[in-house]
Amino acid sequence: MQTGVDLHPGFPARFAEVCCAVNFHFLKSFVVCNVTEVEPADMMWCSSGTWLRTLLSCAVLLCCVPAFGRDRWVVQEQRGSLLMYSEFEVDTERMWAELGEVDSELLEATGIRATAGRVEIVLFASRQSYLQYLSASVPQAAARRAIFLKNGEISQIYAYNSRSLVVDLRHELTHVRVHQHLPYAPLWLDEGLAEYFEEEEAARPRSSRREAVRWKARVGISPTLSSLERIRSAESMGAEEYRNSWAWVCFLINDSAVSRQVLQNYVRQIHRGEAPGRFSEYAAAENSDVLSRANSYFRKMTFPLTFASSEE
Numbered sequence: 001m002q003t004g005v006d007l008h009p010g011f012p013a014r015f016a017e018v019c020c021a022v023n024f025h026f027l028k029s030f031v032v033c034n035v036t037e038v039e040p041a042d043m044m045w046c047s048s049g050t051w052l053r054t055l056l057s058c059a060v061l062l063c064c065v066p067a068f069g070r071d072r073w074v075v076q077e078q079r080g081s082l083l084m085y086s087e088f089e090v091d092t093e094r095m096w097a098e099l100g101e102v103d104s105e106l107l108e109a110t111g112i113r114a115t116a117g118r119v120e121i122v123l124f125a126s127r128q129s130y131l132q133y134l135s136a137s138v139p140q141a142a143a144r145r146a147i148f149l150k151n152g153e154i155s156q157i158y159a160y161n162s163r164s165l166v167v168d169l170r171h172e173l174t175h176v177r178v179h180q181h182l183p184y185a186p187l188w189l190d191e192g193l194a195e196y197f198e199e200e201e202a203a204r205p206r207s208s209r210r211e212a213v214r215w216k217a218r219v220g221i222s223p224t225l226s227s228l229e230r231i232r233s234a235e236s237m238g239a240e241e242y243r244n245s246w247a248w249v250c251f252l253i254n255d256s257a258v259s260r261q262v263l264q265n266y267v268r269q270i271h272r273g274e275a276p277g278r279f280s281e282y283a284a285a286e287n288s289d290v291l292s293r294a295n296s297y298f299r300k301m302t303f304p305l306t307f308a309s310s311e312e
Helices: 011-025 048-064 092-110 127-134 139-143 165-181 187-197 201-206 208-218 225-229 239-254 257-271 279-286 291-300
Strands: 075-079 082-086 119-124 146-151 154-160
Touching: 075 092, 082 092, 092 165, 092 187, 092 257, 119 127, 119 165, 127 139, 127 154, 146 165, 154 165, 165 187, 187 225, 187 239, 201 208, 208 239, 208 291, 225 239, 225 279, 239 257, 239 291, 257 279, 279 291
Parallel strands: 082 119, 119 154
Antiparallel strands: 075 082, 146 154
C-alpha cells in the first residue's frame, strides 16, 4: 500500500517527494494554501527564494527522516477514502462519526462536497513524536497541534494526542474538504469554515468567541469583512482575525436562508472555476440587503440552523 506515511521501506524518499510538492504547492498556512485571496491565474507564483527553501527542506528531510516499520502504527483503519494511522489506541468509531458529521454539515450549509480523494490521517502519541516526524520538513508544525498538507490528489492530516484532538481533526478535515472542492478559496472563508466546523453543533452557542463578538458589536465594534478580505496570508492573521472570520461564517450560515444561499452560490461559482471576486462585492450584487443585516446578527450571535446529522 502506497501512502504518505512510513508503511514500506521506501518511505523516506517518498515522504521527501511529498514535502517537496507540499512546500512548493499547498502547505497549509505557509506558502500557497492560505494565500487565497487571489484569482486562479495569480496563484502560480514562486520566487527564487521559495525555490531555494523548498530544495533545502527536501534535502534536510532526506537526511533526517528515519525509516520506521509497520509496527509504529497501533491503529491502521480505513473508512471509504479516509485512512487513519495512529501510534496510540483511539476510539475510531467516534472519530469516523465526528468526521462524517463535518462532511454532512459542510455539504448542507455550504454545498462543499467530500470527494473520493484519498485522505490520510496520521496521529502521534505525543507532541515530541509529532515534531520529530515533521520538524525537519515542516517547521510550521511546531506552532500547531495539527496540520494539513496536500500532495497532488492526496490530502494528509498530521496531529498528536491531546484533549483537543477531536476539535483539531474536525478543523483540518474542513480545510481538506474546502481544498478538494474548490480550486481556490478566500483566506477568511477557508479559516472561518474550519473554525466553525471544528466545534460540534451543540458546542457552538457556548463558544467563548460568541461572547467576545456579541460584546464588541453591542458597543459598536463589529467584524468588518473588507478588512478580512485584505489579508493576504495566514501569517498575518491573529486571534482577532480568526474570530472575525468565524463570526462572518456564523452570520452567513445562520442569519437566514437568504444569507446561506448567497454563500452557497458563491461557493458554487468558485467550484465551477469562475472568479466571482471578493465576497463583499459579490454579495452586494446578489442581494443588497444581506450584508446590511450583519451588525444586527453579531449583537445576537444565534445558531438557529440545525443539521440532520445531529438529530439522528
